[in-house]
Amino acid sequence: MISGTFHTSYRSDMALRRTWIERLRLGLFIAFIVLFPFVVRKPYPIFLMNQIGIATIGAIGLNILVGYTGQISLGQGAFMAVGAYTAGILTARMGVPWWLTIPIAALVTAAVGALFGIPSLRMKGLYLAIATLAAQEIILWVVTHWDAVTGGVDALVVPPPMLFGQPVNTDFRFYWVIWPLVGLTALLTANLFRTHYGRAFIAIRDQDIAAEVMGINVFAYKLLAFGVSSFFVGLAGALIAHYRSIVTWERFTIETSVLYLAMIIIGGLGSISGSLFGAAFMTLLPAFLTNVGRALQGVIPGMDELIPYLQQASFGLVIILFLILEPEGLRKIWQDIKNYFALWPFSY
């Protein structure tokens, strides 16, 4: 009978996965990810999984800023655009190898993110949210009007990524680019919050003035949080550019910023698994609605025209319902399930 987790060595206390059951769950999850494309051999589910993977990287990035450091950002879409356009332009116009453009795009986005983090010196909460909203509008305006570099409102076509003379951007092959990066992002982020940098981020979120009194350089750490967060967001943007082989500004509007905020709210703020849950939920919900709508096509006439509106409505409704009924998100529901089974069948 387990009454709690007791550590007898520092090594086990410091471990990322402390109990055998946690390690087993992680092992099962990794096995699922590795086996998924071999078992499900259809392109559509693999395409959805790739979408979830990219969204997870973006959501973890945003969560570092919003969930862990407490700085609300509505500029996610624009930062993804910076990553995607950097990767796209470097590959299409300058002939830089595609695998090299991904880290470069992430670093460029980190720099841009830190630049737009400067207003966080003076403001926080609502005012910072509005400042990042302005960043979103300004960056996207630059993207759509700087014709010489971005091609303006026209789509930027990215040549397909090649490896050993084979194109990599099929659903099955790019899966093996995306999901290792998801793993790497999750691992880096989990370890980030075990260092003094990560602890400082959390201290700033909990009480920024108290953090400053304790000797944390709040401004420097806020900028760092913007930079680290934007690094992963830019990574997600660069992956979109290479996976879809086309970069258009429509994919990075304020709606994208809102979508990612919704992911981390519904998944769980300040949580890596929450980012994954949220990314999966917000990717699968519209896909699910589309399929249900198509299935009902024969029963209700005109259903196909309603699908986009249904998606939009359910998006809004899901956000509101989660905020009212389960503000801590899917992560909390998963935690409750685990707690229930921890002492099963003798839970009280």
Add this chain to the structure above:
Amino acid sequence: MDTFIQLTLTGLTNGAILALAALGFVLIYKASDVINFAQGEFLLIGAYLMYASIVQIGLPWTLGVLVTMVIAVLLGILIERLVLRPLIGEPIISVIMATIGLSSLLQAIVRMIWGSQPKSFPSFIPSDPVNILGATVGADRLWAIGIAAALMLFFSLFFRFSKEGIAMRAVADDQQAAMSMGISVKKVFAWAWSIAAVTAAIAGAIVANIVGVGPHLSHFGLRVFPVVILGGLDSIPGAIVGGVIIGLLEAYVGGYISGSLNQVISFVVLVLILMIRPYGLFGREIIERV
């Protein structure tokens, strides 16, 4: 000179509409510390309600205005009761996301009912060209300025003299003190939301009269942000002055410098204001203590 007057009048019209949308925004923020991202959708719904009552049902426009206002009040109260009240005391990000979710939901409902194609609107305000100081403008734009000014005056008097207006100011100032004076804070929140919905609906009707009805009207929701930041989030005179300044700025930049720059110039101003004077021209500076 003609261009200047033309641009000034266009700017003033847009400014008046922005100020009306911003007024509701400021009211909600003042009363309940909530940033309403669904303000643009309130405007949209107002425009479509006018369209439905005048064009689709065929009511005379006086009755149409009345119906629109009544439904807007009910909508405001309903939203406050169902969405915002359960979130009192929750972190800022939850409240922001709730109003963003609301804007998505409302917009989807509007599109489900009326589709996403823009529709022309029978002008119930005369739009004959009028000659002022050598420049020609539609009379509807002048009416828009007039209606907005009258409404602003009405609400200024409302906050100054009516019991409800004074109660709202009291709640904005200090919720606990207001409660101990016997003011129902819940009622004040409901008032704030319904007034916001009504002013936005009127703004929507005015815009619809000038440019027609369509889902694009919800863009006003984002354009309100530079206005309220410039004027100060919690200041009603700030909403008016901010609206006029941003309206004029967009018109002059669009007219004299570049037609596309006016979409972004107000956001550049927004960032500058936030850097220099985050509480805006008329807002109250808040000193935070641990």
